[in-house]
Amino acid sequence: MIEPKSSVEPGGPPDPISPVSTDPVYQHAKRESGWILAIWFGFAAWVIGYSRMRGYDVDPEQLTLTLGMPSWVFWGIAAPWFLANVVTILFSFCYMTDHVTDENDNISGQTTDSAPI
C-alpha cells in the first residue's frame, strides 16, 4: 500500500510528495485491531442486552433452569462464552496474519506462505 508522505516540519518548506510504503506489520495489526473491537462490541451487545431483558428481577416462582443454571445465565453468558471461544480460535488461526522474524530478530513485513492475506 502506497501512501503519500507530506511535510511534518512546521515552518519549513514543503517537501516534495514521494511515495513511501507503509509498514505491513502496522497495516495488518491495525486492521486486525479494528476487527477485534468489532468482536468485542458484538459480544457486549449480546451479553448485556440479553441479561437486561431476561436476568433482572426474575420472579423465583418463574425461574427456569438450563443445564442446572438459571436460563438467563445460560443464554446470556454461557452460550456466548462458548461462541466467543470459537470466534477467537477462528480469528487467531484463520484471520490474523503471520509475520516472520528476520535475521535481525525483528518482526518483518514478510508474511509466511500459510498466513492469509
Next chain:
Amino acid sequence: MSNSFPGFLAAAGHGGASNAALVSFGVYLGLVLLLAVFASRTLKKRSFVSEYFLGSRSLGTWALALTFAATSASGGSFMGFPSLIYTHGWVLALWIASYMVLPIVAMGFLGKRLNQVARKTGAITVPEVLRERFGSLSVGMVATLLIVFFMFFYLLAQFKAGSNILTTLLKDIQLYSDCVAWVGTTIEPIPWLNRAEPDYLLCLIAFAVAVIAYTTYGGFRAVVWTDVLQGFIMGGGVLVMLFLTLMLVGGLGNATRKLAEMTPPDPGRAVLQIAEPASDVVSIPKGAWIRAEPEPNSDPNPDPDLAGTDRPATLVRTAERTTIAAGASSSPPVSIIRITDTVGAQPPEDRIEKGLTARITEIEPYRFGAGQAGVYVSAPGPDPNKDIGFLSIGLAMSFFVFWAFGATGQPSNMVRLMAFRDTMTLRRAIATVSIYYSLIYFPLVIIFCCARLVLPGMEVDSDRVMPEMATHVTAAAGMPWLAGLLVAAPFAAVMSSVDSFLLMVSSSLVRDVYQRNINPNASERRLKGLTYAVTALVGIAAVLAVINPPRYLQNLIIFATSGLAGCFLVPMTLALYWRRINGPGTIAGMLGGCGTHLLLYIVGYLTEGRFTVYQFLGIQPFIWDLIGSAVCAVAFTLLTRSPAAAQQARFFDESGSPNRPG
C-alpha cells in the same frame, strides 16, 4: 498418626487433614523454588539484563499463554472473586462475562505491533518502549513513576492475600499454633508490630520470603516458568473443585433451586451473654456461632396461632472478636450477622457455642434484597450497601469494558507481549488463553454459588471462602490431602502476580531510572547486583507496608489495576497506531488518566468516608479514566509540534535495517 507416608497423607481427623494438606502444599512450593534454580542457571548463560527482565524475547506458546493468564489471575481472582460470588450469587457471571473476549482483546489488540516496536527499539520495559518511541527521557520517567506508584499498591494487596491463604491452610496445625503463640509473645512489647495479628504476621513473612527469594534469584524466566506451573495448578485445582462441589450438593440444578429459596442474612449488632458472671476473661472469636434470644413477635400481620409467642430462636455469627470481662456476664455490642433461612447447611451442633446467647440490639438489613427469595439467582443481586443492588445494568456494561480493556492496558501484560518469540506464538497463545479462562472463571461462579449451601454465614469473612471451601469439599470426599493442592490454586494465583509485579517495579527502577538516567555505562555486574538488591528491597518494603493490613483487599486491587490501565492504555495505543502523537501528548495522556483516577477516589473518600471510588453517573471509573486520558493525549498532541518525519518513518513506514540504540 501413621508412621508411613501414605498413612500420614490419609490420616483422618481435623489435625491429620491439615497436616496432609500442608505436605501437598509444601511439595508445590518446593517445585516452585526448584524452577527458580533452573531459571537462574539459564540466566548465567545469557545477557543479564535482557534475560532477567524479558527472557530474551523467546517465550513459546505455552509459556506466553500461561504466564499471561497466571499473571492476570491474581489474589483477586481466587480470593476476592469467590468472595463476591458467595455474597451476591449468580449475577457474578455477568460481572465477569467480559473474560470471554479478554484474551483476544488484551493480546490481539496491541500484541503484534507492541512486539515489533519493542524489537525495533531494543526496549525491554514498557517505559523504555515509550521513551524510545518518542526519543524522550521525560516520557520514560513519567511512565516509570506511574508504574512504581500503582504497582506498589497492587503488591500490598497480593501480599495480604497470600498471608490470608496460608493462615487458613495452617490454622489447625499444632506446630503452627505454637509458632503463632511464640510470635504473639515476641512482638507484644514492640510498638507498631504489636498491632498486627500474630498469625497473619507469621504467614506474611513466610509467604514473602518464598516469593522474594525465587523472584530475586531467577528473574523473568523463573517468573514465567513458575507461572506455567501455577497455571496448571490453578486450572487443575478449579476443575477438581468443580467436580467435588457438584457431587457434594447433588448436582447444579438442585443447588440452583435451593439457592432460589435463600434469603440474605441480616447484618446487625448484638450483646453476647452468659448465665453467670465470668470468673476469668471469656474470649469469643470472630466467626463464632451463637443462638440468639427469641425476639418478641413484632410481625404486623401476626399469625393468630402464634399470638403471644416469641419468634423462634435463630443463629447468629460474630463478625469480629470480642471478650466478656472477668466478673461481667455480657460483652460490649459486637457486629454479627443473623441467618434468615434454613435452606442451606446449618453448622453442626458442636460448633454452636454452649452457654452463650446473643441479644440482638440492632439490625441493618440489606439495602437490596433483604428478606427476598430469588435474589441470588437473578440480577442485580443482593447488596448490603446499595439500594439498586450489586450490579446495575450500567455497571455491568462498565465491567464488560473494564475487564477486557483494563487487561490490555496493564504494563505487566504488555511486557509479556514484548517477550513472545514470533507471531505464530501469539496466535496460538490467544486461543490457548481463551480456552483456559473458560475453564477457570465460569466454573468458579458455579462452585461459589454452591458454596452458599455448604458453608453458611461466610459473610463474616468472605475473603476466606475459597480456602474454606477447598478444605471442606476435599474432607467431604475423603481426600483431605487434596486440600493442599486446591489451596495452592489461589496461592499460585497470588504468587504469579506478586512475582510479575515485583519484577516490573525493580525493572523500572534499575533499567529505566538507574541505567538510563544515572549511570548509562553501568557494567553488567553492577546491574546484576543492583537488580537483586532492588527486587529484594521492594518486596521487603511491601511486606512492611502490610504488617497492619488495609481492610479492603479488593478495593486496593481495583485501585491499582484500573489506575494502571487508565494511565497506559490510551497512550500506548496511540503510540503504536497514530503517527501524529508526540512526547507531550503521551505524557499528558498518562497524567490525564492518573489525575482522573485519583480525583474519583478522593471524591469517593470525601462522600463515603472510606477508601472507595466515586462512580460518577453509576459508570465504572475506568471509563472516566480512559476519557480523561484520551482527551488530554489528543489535545496536547494537537497543540504541540508534530514528531519529526524521520521518527514517524521509523515506526510507520517500511524501512531497511533496524535502527536500535546502543
